[in-house]
Amino acid sequence: MNNRFTFVLSALLYIPLSFTVTQSYAQSDNFSEQQLIQVEDIKQQALESDLAWNIVESLTTEVGPRMPGTPGDKAAVSWAVAKFKAMGFDKVWTEPATFPKWIRYAESAAVISPSPQKLHITALGNSISTPKDGIQAQVIEFQTLAELENAPDNIAKGKIVFINYRMNRDRDGNGYGPAVKARNRGAVVSAQKGAVGYVMRSVSTANHRFAHTGGSHYKDGVTKIVTSAISNADADQLHRLIALGKPVTININVQAKSMGEGTSYNVIAEFTGTQFPQEHVLIGGHLDSWDLGTGALDDGAGVALTMAAAKLAVAKDKPKRSIRVVLFAAEEFGLWGAKAYVKADAQRISKIVAAAESDFGADKIWAFESKVHASALPLVREIAAVMKSLDVEYIGKNSARGGPDLIPFRKFNIPEFSLSQDGTDYFNYHHTADDTLDKIDPEKLRQNVATYAVFAYMAANAKTRIIGKTIKK
């Protein structure tokens, strides 16, 4: 069919002209006409599919929280293997990853004086325990980590440091970096200033009373002190109490334990390519979550939507190149699954033709960007053109960052892609007990699946493989 014939046919049969949109790619260098019709079909199927929703519902319900090293984590690995097999992936396997295991038993906090009241607190990952009855001390408040760093030595002697930095809300999550410094290093700097405990305002944009957990670190040679976060409402309350001008004493009780080396597993599956089975598109998310919620947004959604996208991308025909889904282990504790994946077989990294990880919730994808060799840009623009109908904007800077688990891949100069989700509300829920299934909008999830399915199909079936951008130093 040529375009003119299609137009006439449309007019005769009263078929809407939008039907003919797919025909505009008929002169593509990268795809046959049939492939371009096929990608439109895949997109439509994805927009009507409940597959991703069913997967994330199954994971968050039947497994629930799955912190690395816990029974939930082990159950998640079994769940993923079974789910991939049930979905008909050609190959399904696991690869081990080790990590420093840490367990939370209990946590609580309260204002002791002037006005006794509970505080909603959570231990940061890796925190030591307090004594059985907690630690009790006067609080000293700082607005930023830098303010604490610049304060005199011993300013916090015998006290609990409270950093009250307020995270900025931002579509791209740019508020996270500045806020998370106080989570990563707050306890170390506090101890260096003489503190006996550390509590921070949550790295969170929530208006609800959930404390936000996340990784934290100690430093050799610096006394380890308890490290924790309180909800935004509690941070406001503590700030107001301190502002009254009288000493404010709180108690923090954390019972947690570092347990040595733990082991979990990357779960990997692929639909094998018919022409170039070694070459593969790599998509995925991380299978682990924090322990407080059921990890629906972080990262059940990423797991589910990439599994569903891979399945839908091969619904009609086997792909030319393989489509691989990697569910990384122990991301929350420091990308341990991704590091193990790269270390286990660096050779295979060179066979990646396109990689993207979904790990930013379940809101709509609003942007698409590549980081590829210039020769691949025409193909990238063809993919972007199809995504446009999904309200996805093409960002032409060609400097994508494809997700946290792809950081260890980056030195191999892989073709990396961002399918950027709207993160405006992501940090309302991230790393809190409130990260539960009801926070996912099924319709937005389908848009994600459609975008990933288009991406996987086109990258796997293009005439020429995509190669990585050479990074100049």
Add this chain to the structure above:
Amino acid sequence: MNNRFTFVLSALLYIPLSFTVTQSYAQSDNFSEQQLIQVEDIKQQALESDLAWNIVESLTTEVGPRMPGTPGDKAAVSWAVAKFKAMGFDKVWTEPATFPKWIRYAESAAVISPSPQKLHITALGNSISTPKDGIQAQVIEFQTLAELENAPDNIAKGKIVFINYRMNRDRDGNGYGPAVKARNRGAVVSAQKGAVGYVMRSVSTANHRFAHTGGSHYKDGVTKIVTSAISNADADQLHRLIALGKPVTININVQAKSMGEGTSYNVIAEFTGTQFPQEHVLIGGHLDSWDLGTGALDDGAGVALTMAAAKLAVAKDKPKRSIRVVLFAAEEFGLWGAKAYVKADAQRISKIVAAAESDFGADKIWAFESKVHASALPLVREIAAVMKSLDVEYIGKNSARGGPDLIPFRKFNIPEFSLSQDGTDYFNYHHTADDTLDKIDPEKLRQNVATYAVFAYMAANAKTRIIGKTIKK
């Protein structure tokens, strides 16, 4: 000044004509021209005043949670006495009220099988404790209390009953009544059907993971079993797990205690009327709160906005009749302060010329309604006319219900008024840990203060006193 002169003066001086609005009351039977100017001034002052915000900030910060019988409750009484005195009320006093005291120590719950995970739970008020390690049993789900009531005897034998009724969102809070039945009586009916424990979906419209507490009752001759509520997200999760078709076992651990009779105090203050000091307008809220949050919406806002309104209503002149603010004790445990107030001196009830309690959060007042003798309706309409500029609609049905603490007053046929707040979002927070100061919008709070100040001023200063509607039987 007559109207024509005002118009000419406005035109000459370029004073906006809206200035002349107050003149439209010049022919009022109930108020002098000066009084009508004064009420407009009060309204404007209230719309610009931070007084109520400062009061509720002080209460929720310096006192915090204040469940009847706790140290917080005691602190709240001292706080209220001191605050009234500092605000210059003419008389400030307390009156005792007793109630059945109950204390919450700890609560937790978890799915044991098939997929271990925590549940966010809270004990309902009056719940007994479980054994130290909780109770563990299979869950049986019902959608409504009626469904459980109609089920065969012994259907729940040895099990934990779960009622999954979903509360409707409604501006007037009409979803509360149908939902709260399962809170009041769920444990009794469950025990009658052989259950060993009871848990319900929270009486809540929240999309966040907070369990909702509230009063509950046992019945003589029926075995007392633990009674509790889980958050909406957890109720969804439990429902999904049960729907998988395999037995679901949970553990509920509640440590709580009934402590016999407790005593708290109504805190009462008034600006004394110059002409009819015994006659009084009665406004107020309840001073106690549940223990989970800081009771900003329930009922710190009501306390603060009525205290502020009384103060602003007398800013220029002493009132003709007294304006009394009553902060009721132990409302949450069953209107114990209100009952004591009525019992202590029934004679004074006849001196109430207008009564309204604010106990429905801090959203805007959208409606005004009376329950008065027909002779007072022209005056009511004059009050409503002033409120109209505050976006308050007049409801002419003359069958107001003026707040929960006025229920014990009702048999005395007092002139009762509703100043109805928009309750659409109220049950997102009500009786949860998430009821904190940040949920109050300062601008909406000011609109409440202005409405109550107009009400108090006009009811206290009208030429003729308002009398109650005769209830026909």
